[in-house]
Structures are given as structure tokens and as C-alpha cells.
Amino acid sequence: MFKQAVKGGSGISLLLLAASIQAATPNAPVISWMPTDYTLQNGSVQVPLRWDMWWGSNGNKWYLHKNDSVVYEAALTPNGQNAQSGSTSLSFTQPGSYQLQVSLCDVSGSTEHCAQSGITTITISGTGGSKPDPVEPDPVDPDPVDPDPVEPVNPAAPAKPTFAWSENSVTLNGGSVSLNLAWNMWWGNNGNLWQLKQNGTVVHSASLSSATPAAQSGSTSVSFNSTGSYNFVVSLCQQSSDALLCTDSDVKTVSVVAGSGGGDGGDGGDGSFDPWTDLDMTAWPHPLKQNNVAFNNTSGKKVGAYFVEWGIYGRAFHAADIPAQNLTHIYYGFIPVCGPNEGLRQANPEGYAALNSQCSGKPDYSVVVHDKFAALEKGYPGDVWDQPIRGIFAELYRLKQAHPHVKILPSVGGWTLSDPLYDVGTNAAARAVFIDSIIDFIRTYDFFDGIDIDWEFPGGGGANPALGSAQDGAGFATLMRELRQALDALSAETGRDYELAAAMSGGVEKLSVVDWEDAHQHMDYINLMTYDYYGAWNGVLGHQTGLYPSPNSPISGFSAHEAVQYLLNRGVPAGKIALGAAMYGRGWQNVAGATGGNPFTGTGGDGITGGWERGIMDYKQIEADFMGGPEASGVNGFTVGWDDTAKASYVWNPASNTLISIDTKRSVREKGAYILQHQLGGIFAWEIDADNGHILNAMHEGLGHTQQ
Template sequence: MPRRTSALLAAATAAALLAPATAYAHGGGQAPQLNGQRVGYFTQWGVYSGFSFKNVQTSGQAGKLTVINYAFGNVSAEGKCFEANEAGVGDAWADYQRPVGAEESVDGVADAEAQPLKGSFNQLRKLKAKNPQLKAVISLGGWTWSKYFSDAALTDASRKAFVASCLDLYVKGNLPQLGSAEGGPGSGLGVFDGIDIDWEYPGGDGDPGNVSRPEDGRNFTLLMAEFRRQLDELGKKSRKHYLLTAAVAANDKVADRLELPKVARSVDWLNLMTYDLHGPWEGKGPSNNQAPLFAVKGDPAPVQRSADKAVRHYIEKGLPARQTVVGVPFYSHTWTGVQPGPKGDGLFQPAAASGGDVPFKDLKNLPGTVHTDWRSGVSWKYDGNTFYTYDTPEVLTYKAAYSRLTGLGGVMAWALDHDDAQGTLVKALDKGMKY
């Protein structure tokens, strides 16, 4: 990938921000022509705070996305995909058992009592019907549910069994009934178009309770190859290409455990988690940017991290640019008790304490001054006490334009329920992806 300077990209993106939106065909069941991949995570637990797939439709997000990653599916101690109704283990109720009323339904039709598929899975299937360009994949693992990936990937037999269980459950749609009328053979067919692996992380450095082994990097390669083999085998029968993607760390140490040229042969693309580069786990600071596009001048961190650095590292190690998707946050990390500092903007200053995360839909209405460093592709809000590190809509457009200008595969966002009711952040990404 040619190395672009941040100054050139800033100028190009400024032009994109001022340019009128490019029109594309949409309506009448015809899929819009969207440039690149636009991946958005829908969280399983979001329905309990009032976010549903109807919101994805009414906000305009659905028409500007190519893939929804449904987060998450769990991996059992036996190395299998499964559904359950147990706190911290699984939520089949949210997935496919919860009756959805007409007011929350994507098409305005309430779930019937006897239908075998309800909940978010049924609404996702309805959302895809309204948006022909949109595909859905089940994301397996995540920070909390990556505990047994190492065991599932350990041997040829365990890999075959694990992959078969995931395809049977989610792609073939053979959902268990779990003591209710919902589920049954083929009940979830047509919901998912593939698999996303969110193993955090092969070889360790994830949640402290996760199983990890030195050979995880090699076994990750073999696991992805087995997923590709079984998905292609299934695809020959259904005459369909099933997606296979994975979320990977924006961390050189973790990236270097992966056999990227070999992994690239199996996956459609990798989603780089190029956010959470700084955050509340750093305690009393200094306040810093969680998702800089380029290195920030004056950053006091001992290791300079940025999305561009992570992208270049993955590509140098063998991941093709077109299979590299840049991750962006739809939320902020915060520090409190932050002094203004010499520039009065709170950046790189000691903090009294770390704060919680704030979704953009709430943050946009909070008091404070928004600061943007276009050369580095970062933004933050500071109110004289609290420092919020997040991406404004304009910075998201910048990052999407960066993806286009450097020939990358697209953008990925965590998570859709953090956007506002107007889909402002997804629309900002869409604008940059049209550049």
C-alpha cells in the first residue's frame, strides 16, 4: 500500500466533507451500489435498552451498511457453538424466543404465537428483506466469550466438530427449542450469511480467564481454513458464497502471532479493532486519544499507536489491503478531574480518575468544547473537568475517506446502538466511503 501523508489525506477529506453526497439507486427491492464494506455491530443485549432492528431501519443505517455483525455467539467448554438461557452464558430469549410486537417490528407485523422464529433473529431476517445489499454474520466470542477458542481450535477433530456445530446452528438454522415452541430444524435458515470470529486473542492477552496456548496462532490459521472449507462445501449446495471474517487486535504483538498470508486465503476480510488504544484502564491518565488515525504530536505514551500504524503493520505482514477493514468507535472513553493544561484543551493531562464509556447519542448533547486535530485524525470533547475521547461525524468521514484513498476494504463500527436516532455516524461513514 502506498504510504499517504496525513496532510494530504486531511486536504482530500476536507474536500470530501464539502462535496455534495453522491446519489445511488435504492428502492423497489434494488440493492444500492455501496463502495467498500461497511460493517456495523448489533449487540445482543441492546434490545434491553430499547434498541432494535427497527431502529437500524428507521435511522437510515440499514441502507448504508453492507454487513451486520450480530454480537455474540458463545463457545462451550466442549468446543461447540450453542444457545442457552443463562446469565453470562447465552441469551436465546433475545436471539429468537422473545415475541416482538408490531410497534417494534421492522415491517410493522407482530410475531404470531406459534411461529418458530421470533426475537432479534427474525427481525434481522426482515431487515435483510428490506435491504437487499445487506448481509448478516454471527460474531463468535468477543472479550467475554473467547474463553474456549483455544480448545476448539486445538486439533483437526476439534476444529471439524466446532465448525460443524456453528454452521448447523447459525447458517443452517437448526436452533434448539430449549423447552419452548420457538426453534426447531431449519427455523433460523436465512438469517445469517456467514461467520465472524472474534477470538480475543490467539496466544493470550485477552480476558484473564481465557485458555491460551503458544500454538494458538497456527491453530487460528487451521480453524479459519476449516471454516472456509465447510462454508464452501455448504455454498456449493445452496449456490451461495458465505462470508468468513474475523476481528483482530490493533496490536503488533498479537498480530505477529497470526500467519496472515495463510489466513488471508480463507477470510473475506479482517476487521481491525483500531480503537481502545487508550482508555480508562490507564487509571489516572494522562488523558489520551482512544482511536487516532495517525500518530499525535506530543503524545506522551511510551509506544505510539494509531490506526494507520496498525493497518500498515498488517499489510506488511501479508494481509492484502483490500482485505483490511478499519474499525471505528461510536462511543467515548472518559477521564474526570482533568486539568486544562497549557493549551486549555485537557489533552495529555493527569486525571483524578477514569470514567465510564458514553455513547455518541448521549455525548453529542453534553456540555464541552469539541477539539479536532485533522493532521492526526482525532477529536475529543472537554468541559473543563471531563475529557471525552471519541470520533466526531467529521472524523469518521475522514477515516472512511482514508480507507478509500489507501485501497482498503472498508470500515467497521462498534456499535450501532451508540449512534443517534438519525443514524448520523453511519451517514458520516457513508459520505467518506463515497469519496
């Protein structure tokens, strides 16, 4: 494939390109997922292609190569370090195997510095047309900010939608009950309209933006006021002036049953229900599960983990599965903030709709639960129908009673939910609403022991590239100061102590934005997210959770040691700093140009598949499928590797050119030794449902804790 770093200039290998990473060279683009097999119909087929560069140095031109030949090029408008993307469509008339690659370039006079994507190979089958494929197809003009969708050659019915998970049985409470119904179409022909049918009658319809073949989704809430069985179908449709072509989902049946009482909220209408005394504790405490073993926390260091709300669905990981006996802190992810949430809307339309429903009637910058069913309504063993608090929150009350030593904090924000925090940090009125709301939230749900702020990130560089300013650093410090004042006032009211923490980037550049000299005085812990340093959002290979810098991690400031030393130099007390462990891996397919048996000398392609999200895989799956055990050397063509400079682990398959950067027991033990050496505050992990117990055990082992 294309090996020129400068078009028309001397050849330079992809290896050298990745190693040099000149300031003028853009970050590598990534070709979006696309089918690999196509069939000619009437002698031709159209193949849409899209690419993204999620963050980093921008380009001002891009090329599409087919079998080493440039078949398309287009100009781009650079926008700092923000994301770029492009799309076009190729017309094929001949069967065969075709290799596609995108080059993102910075053009300066006669010189072009380019970064290449990984290679995507597609196969065209069927009977060819009468002439060969054109070298210069008639492309769809790209829009580098919001690419225009590629329209199909012939109108076709949309792909089949599927219902997202939701309860199949609900109980009337006070004579009514609501249920959120959501659907997804993951890949294929798009529609421009969707309808929800209840027992054959359309009860909801909404328009859609078509961007074939990208995913589409939608959601709405339905209400019931009588018992019975209700059948629902989603119709995804393509509406034109003279036709309506629809594809139906499978039928979803919901049973609505009567409550067993008067629907008075479970407290007789007198407010007498007390979750600290009235919840059925028969099933608690739960034993340690999977490979978790009990440890004595002899160091007194924090050992924390994030527990996420959505984990109860696909991973089927519930509060009862949390190894609370082995934790000092549980961070509940995530509590959203009402208001501007464009980052969420773009990343998760279904989640955006659910948040808008929760925020209805509430002022901007108030906090709410995101998934009300999961947090407050789902039934667990011991719950009764008219209990005012059920769901995960009731389970966390039980967990807290069974393990009173554990601190539970709501984590506010997160990658796609940070947009309102930019206003909260810099706007006094927004901050006042937010602080009043979050204090009331933890007063109401009083199993919480403080507040964790996950603002990604002060200064910008988060999910919404339009946000971030130089004022964010001081704004973060102001937010910490005023939250501490509010927590102290709440402490005087309740007699309890409350912690204030924040999850912060593990990169020095983003840490440098914050006014640490002021901020740290008000905080108990700074949770350094010493992971996600590298990933398949581009082709630059490195240790995603390395402890020390090394030649295998080429970007300065992207290691735990560098982040810790930076904070110490800014006067942050060592005991307030916690290191992050990754209970997941980030990986690349189609690694090209690796030499000397070292995969990090190459350039990455598309993200790995087979996990919950492209480019990411749970540790427990990596251990089972690629490692062969927590201390094993590798299986199924993979070898477990170790970088003794970075103190970092990885798995590598040279046959399939697949590389995954991970934390293992070995690398986590090294982090524990580092924490003891530098007298840091402790360690935490993202996220507990991706572990099988081995990473959490290693967190204890690294801190010198003994088994009980």
C-alpha cells in the same frame, strides 16, 4: 497530593511521569467506585477501598495516601502484563474532607518507580470521636490476585436487590413455559445467601460469595404449566449461626396466559413453517430513523455495523431500528461457545448462568444463542404465538427479505466470550466440534451469510489473563482455513456464497501474533478494531480511536495507520482490510497535571459516569450533552477538540477535568479518505445502537457516497 515518582527522591510531576512511561513504571491503578459521603456512627466509620490495574506493566508494591500521607502499604506479586488489584479499609473518627490516592510501584533496591491513580475525595460528616484518625490503620491484608472482602464492623442487613428486566407476561406453549428471572444489587452490604419466593413460598435458594460493597447478582429459571398471576420476590440475606437478616426486592408479577392453539410449534406439527414465506411482513421495510439519511454506495466499499443482542433492553434498540438501507454488513453480537468460560463468569455471573442453561446437554465447543428470549422468543409485530422462530432472529429474516443486499454474520466470541476459542484454535478435537456446530447453526438460521470470529485475542491479553500461548497465531490461521473449507462445502450444498471475517485487535503487538501469510488467504474481511486504544482502565491518556500516531497517543502501535501498514507489510491484500469507527467515547474524570491547554499532557483518573458502563458513553449522548451538535464546538463547559496529527476528536472540560476521546463526523470522514487513499475494503462501527445517525452518515461521506 503525592507528587513523588521515587519515594524519598527528587520530585517529578505527574505530567512528566505520564509522558516518560518508563519500562520499569507500572501502569496506573484506578480506584474502584465508592460512595463519596460517609457518616460517623458512635464516633467512627469504616471506609473500604479497592483499586485495579487492568492490564500492563505490573508493580510489586502499592501505597495508599490520605491527604498526602502514606497510611497503608503492601507487597504485590508481579504477573507479567496481567491485571493487579488490592484493597484495604480505613478507619475515620473525625469529620472532614479527605483525598485518597493509590500509588502502584516497581521496587528495585532503593528506587521505586510509581504510577498514581486519580484522586478520590470523600467527605465524613457527624460527630467525631475522642482521638484523631490513626495514621497507620489496622488494614485488611490484601490478596493481589483475589482480594479478601472487607467485613463490616457490625452485622447489617444486605442492600436491596432489584429484578433485572424480563417479560411480565408469558404464553403457555404446549402446556408449559419457562422464564429466566435475574436480579442485581449494584452497591452496598453483601449477602451470603439469596432466595426466590413465588407467591410467598421459597422456590429457589443459592449461596453467594460476599465482597462488600461490590455488586452481587443471581438468576434462575422458573417453569409454569398453568395460567394465572404469580408474584415473585428476591430476598438477599446475611446468614450467621444465630441470625438471618434479609432485604426483599420489590414484587414482580408475571401473568401466564393460555396459547391460542394446540402448541404444535407453529407449523401444524409437520415442519411446514418457512420463515422466508410465512412471516408477516406487513411492518417492513422500516424507514430510516433518527438522523440517518439514504446514501448511494458508489464506491462499492463495505459499510458495516455491529448489532448487539442486549441492545433491545436498556437502549430499546431493535432490529427494526437498524438503518439497513445504509449498510452492506450487519454483525450480530454475540454467539457464545459452550465450554470453559471463566472470563464470563468473573465479568457477568448472570450471563454465565444463562449460558450454562443454554449449553445444558450440549458438548463443549458447540455454539448456542446466549439470550434465548431475545433471540428466539420475544414477540414483535406480526408474530403469532406458535411461530417456531420469533424474537430478533424472526426480525432478521424480515430485514433480510426487505434488504436482500445486506450480509448478516453471527459474530462468535467477544471480550467476555472468547475463552473457548483458545481451545478451538489449538485443539483439533475442539475445533472439529466447533466447526460442525457453527455450520449447522447458519444452516438452521439461514438468514446468516457467513461467520465472523471475534477471538479477543490470539496470544492473550483478553478478559481472562490466564489464557493465551505462542501457538495461538498458527491456531488462528488453521481455524480460518478449516472454516473456509466448511463454508465452501455448505456453499456447494445450498448454492449460496458465504463470507468469513474476523474482528482483530487494532494494536500492532497483538496483530503480530497471527500467521497472516496463511490466514488472510481464507478470509474475506479483517475488521480492525481501531478503537479502545486508550481508556480509563488506567491513567494513560491517548486517543482511543486515532487514525495516525501523535504525541497525544504515547504508545507505539496504537493507531489505525500503524495497524494497516503492518498488515500490508505482511502481505494482506488492502481490499480485505476494514477500519473500525467508534460510536461511543471513552473518558476520564479527575485528569491531573494537564498543561498548555492540552488535556493529553495530564494523567487520567476514574472513568466517566452517566453512560451504560463506567468509562464509556454513547456517541449520541456525548453529542447532545457535551458537543451541542455533530459539528458544534461544545456546550456545558466542554470544548470539542481536534488533533490534526492523529486526525482524532475529543471533548474536554477544564473546570471539571473531564476528558472524552471520541470519533466525530470529522474524524470518521478522515478514516473514509484514508480507506480510499490506500484502497482498503471498507469501514465498520461498534455499535449501531449508540449512534444517532451522524456517525453512519459520516462513514458514507468519507467514502465519497452521495445522498439519494
